[in-house]
Structure formats: structure tokens, C-alpha cells
Amino acid sequence: MDRRKLAPDVEVHPLGLGTATWTDVADATKQAHAFIEAGGSLIDTADIYLGGRCETVVGQLWDNGIARSDVVLATKAAGVRPGEANATRAHLLSSLDTSLSRLRTDHVDLWQLHVWDHKTPVEETLSALETAVSSGRVRNVGVCNYAGWQTVRAALGPVPLVTTQVEYSLLERGIEREVVPAVTELGMGVLPWAPLGRGVLTGKYRKGVPAARENSDFFRWYVGHHLRADRTALIVEAVSAAAELLETTALGVSLAWVRDRPGVVAPIVGARNVDQLLETLSVLDVVLTPEIRGRLDHVSAPYIGYPESGV
Secondary structure (H helix, E strand, C coil), rough: CCCCEEEECECCCCEECCCCCCHHHHHHHHHHHHHHHHCCCCCEECCCCHHHHHHHHHHHHHHHHHHHHHEEEEEEEEEEEEEEEECCCHHHHHHHHHHHHCCCCCCCCEEEECCCCCCCCCCHHHHHHHHHCCCCCCCCCEEEECCCCHHHHHHCCCCEHHHHHHCCCEEEEEEHCCCHHHHHCCCCEEEEECCHHHHHHCCCCCCCCCCCHHHHHHHHHHHHHHHHHHCCHHHHHHHHHHHHHHHHHHHHHHHHHHCCCCECCCCEECCHHHHHHHHHHHEEEEECCCCHHHHHHHHHCCCCCCCCCCC
């Protein structure tokens, strides 16, 4: 696979490894080894994942045969809990020091503002980024889950933004309205999270949802809205048909589609265990034909109207 530019001096494999479910050091180590052996380097985490446990697990990789120099390490700050943010200077810099301690490193390669903070003046937030970079604790900065105007406003600060991490898949193409045009103009890259439509695009819910999951509050919040969308079934069927034609899996088709979208640097994928990660890595070479890509583009096309479409 090709290498893609994450930052002016950083190139990565076109797939990133997420850690939001990492609790077991042994399995995390197996995943990291498999990922790096496949050419991967970008490992993404956050200070709030499982209350900091995920960062702690990542930090223990260095004692288990993973070289820090082989990893492009990304983490996040500013998120507190769903619907809440704290991007004050004091909180951000304190969170950074805590993250570095958990990660057992003196710097991160990419530090991301997890969510926009409506309560804190953006100038204060951006001053924390400047301090983090000038002190050497952070090499590059980015944002996550920012709207187009928020991304542009943050990019006006003293430190260049290199990436935005946003949900992007065949089921969620909303960023194409304003975020993608904004980051293209700014020279930033896109790191898609949930590139498999929160699991829906793999086709595992085509015959229904297991009762145990259907009754889960987390499942209803995280996956439910994709399942309820009127167009979801049409998209999933189109993906399944494409997989059959290419003799691959729905996972491979969905990942290939988002991987090769304009501006995308590396979709972030997560896995419950090393076997699931190996399944994902096994389809990295899937290439969509122009005809198949056109069908998928059509069936999943988002509504784009005025003013994005022009007068």
C-alpha cells in the first residue's frame, strides 16, 4: 500500500488503528504487532477512552516488543463526556501531561482537540496548542468532530492544523457539505472514524439485531440511528452486491470506498481482538472498479443544496 502524508514530515500507511476498546495488554500487543507487520504506524487513542485506561494500555506496548519509534502516536483532549467539553488552557495542558504519563513518552506525534468547546474563547484554546508544540510535547495538532466553520476558525490560530478526525463512511457523508471543502482549502487531511458505518456496513445486521444488543442503551445510541435511516438497507445491499462481484467482503468494499475518497489520509479502524483486526488487514488491497464506485457514490449520495451547491 502507498504511504500518505499526515503532516509535512510524517507519512503513514492508509489505515490507522483505533484503541477505544483496548483493556487487555496482551491482546493490544498482538494487535499492534500485526498492524505494524502489515506496514501500519498510526495508533490513535484519547484521554477519555475508558477513563484513561486505553492510553495506559498503549503506554505498555513499549515493554512488549513495540518500538516507540515505529508508532505515529495520536491522542486527544478537550472531551469530557458526551455532550460536554473543556478546552480551557489549564485543562488542555494538564490533560496533555497526564496523557504523556500514561503513554510513557515525552511527546505525541498528533494531539487533537476532541470536540469544540462553546464555552471557552477559541483564542484561549489555541494558545494551549501553541504552548504544547513550542514545548516539544506535541509535534502536530489537529481537530475532531469540528464543523466546517469551526475548523476554519481553529486554523486561524498560531499553529497549523494538519488533520481533522470525523465520522465518514457510505452511511455518513455529511462532511462532504462543508468540512471536506474547508480542509481541502486549508491543506489538511481527513482521518475518518467509524469508516464501517459503526459496523452496519459489514452486513451483520441484514437479518436483524440480536436482542441483547437491541436492548442496549449504548447500541441504540451508537448504532441505532444508522439502522433506522431509510436509505441504510439500500446502501448495505449495494455494498454486499459489490463484494460478491469483487469476490471479497462487505468490510473490504466499505473500507476501500472511504480509504480512497478525496482528502482522506487514513481511516481509523478498531477491533475487539487480533483475529478481527487480521480480517480487516486481509482486505487492504481491495480496489473498486469505476463502475462499482459510481454505484456506491450514487446510492449513498448526501443531499447538498444551497449555499454549498452554489446559486
